Amino acid sequence: MGVDLGACPGGWTYQLVKRSMFVHCVDNGMMADSLMETGQIKHHQEDGFKFEPPRKNVTWLVCDMIEKPSRVAQLMGEWIIRGWAKETIFNLKLPMKGRYDEVLEDIENLKYFLIENGVKFKLQAKHLYHDREEITVHIQSLSNISPH
Numbered sequence: 001m002g003v004d005l006g007a008c009p010g011g012w013t014y015q016l017v018k019r020s021m022f023v024h025c026v027d028n029g030m031m032a033d034s035l036m037e038t039g040q041i042k043h044h045q046e047d048g049f050k051f052e053p054p055r056k057n058v059t060w061l062v063c064d065m066i067e068k069p070s071r072v073a074q075l076m077g078e079w080i081i082r083g084w085a086k087e088t089i090f091n092l093k094l095p096m097k098g099r100y101d102e103v104l105e106d107i108e109n110l111k112y113f114l115i116e117n118g119v120k121f122k123l124q125a126k127h128l129y130h131d132r133e134e135i136t137v138h139i140q141s142l143s144n145i146s147p148h
Helices: 013-017 069-083 098-118
Strands: 004-005 021-026 041-044 057-063 085-093 121-126 134-141
Touching: 004 013, 013 021, 013 057, 041 098, 057 069, 069 098, 069 134, 085 098, 098 121, 098 134
Parallel strands: 004 021, 004 057, 021 041, 057 085
Antiparallel strands: 085 134, 121 134
């Protein structure tokens, strides 16, 4: 199961649906009709910061909300710490002032938050060429992975 916070019109959702996932889409806007017709989507018209998944077994959490990067980073950390999601990909929008410095601080605060809560994780952050106004971050929780 996947969750897409800030889902509309559905770019990230499309990627999850294409991979045969059922997706809870959270956004006050409207989803693309073509995605809704797949039958793999449950659209929740509510605030992504208040949404709680009905089942706490989310494989992928994706998030592209237009919000302060510190708030988004904190929210992603909370989902991982609570065990609601195993992996997340999210965008941190670069603020007008102190662009990289603030986002780098937000990522460091997120790492500290995860470590402080005993979460083992792998984190990657990239400034993708086509996304000049944001940093894309991937976190994989290693805490719930059993050794082979």
